[in-house]
Amino acid sequence: MKGARSAGHTGFLSKGYALMSKIRLFSAVVITAAALTTAVHAQGWGGGRGGGMLERYDTDKDGKVSLAEYEAGRQMMFSRMDADGNGSVSFAEIDAMMQRMQGGDGPRAQMMQKRMDALKAADTNGDQVISADEFKAASDAEFKALDKNSDGFLTADEMPQMGGGR
Numbered sequence: 150m151k152g153a154r155s156a157g158h159t160g161f162l163s164k165g166y167a168l169m170s171k172i173r174l175f176s177a178v179v180i181t182a183a184a185l186t187t188a189v190h191a192q193g194w195g196g197g198r199g200g201g202m203l204e205r206y207d208t209d210k211d212g213k214v215s216l217a218e219y220e221a222g223r224q225m226m227f228s229r230m231d232a233d234g235n236g237s238v239s240f241a242e243i244d245a246m247m248q249r250m251q252g253g254d255g256p257r258a259q260m261m262q263k264r265m266d267a268l269k270a271a272d273t274n275g276d277q278v279i280s281a282d283e284f285k286a287a288s289d290a291e292f293k294a295l296d297k298n299s300d301g302f303l304t305a306d307e308m309p310q311m312g313g314g315r
Contacts, residue, residue, distance in 0.1 A: 203305055213302040216292055223288040227281065238279045240269055 206214045206222040214222075230238045230246055247265045271279045271287040297307045 203303075206303075213304045215302055216289075219292050219303065220285070220288065223284070227284050236281055238284070240272075240277045243268060243279075 202222070203212075203214065206218050208218050208221070227238065230242055232242045232245065233239075243265050247261055250261060269277075269279070271283045273283055273286075292303070295303050295307060
């Protein structure tokens with residue numbers, strides 16, 4: 150009888166652990182989506198220096214970005230971050246990218262550091278490497294969060310206006 154109680158208790162703990170793991174995974178995806186959304190905003194959506202993301206990602210020039218176009222753009226970003234070309238992005242590569250993008254201290258450097266730290270949240274298995282699958286999951290969550298009207302496309306009106314130029 151005592152063994153049955155113990156086994157039941159262990160089953161409960163296993164289910165609780167599984168639930169906590171799912172909550173952690175969901176939280177990591179949400180945090181990463183927020184970080185990537187911040188990076189989208191920092192790059193500029195509707196114009197500005199570099200043409201803006203809408204112009205870069207909208208490859209068929211129909212004024213909106215489909216999920217396929219978005220995924221292709223995010224894959225290019227992932228490839229740029231993957232400095233050693235091994236198909237994953239290590240935390241060291243993220244840190245090196247941050248150093249290339251913004252040296253020194255100050256508010257901009259602090260903002261970039263927060264973005265890079267949040268990007269690291271895409272590492273859902275805790276190995277300090279973001280796999281292509283982990284990055285895609287975070288990017289897909291980001292697309293869904295940005296697609297406010299759930300029509301499967303991103304348009305300039307779904308993105309907040311960027312204040313101040315650089």
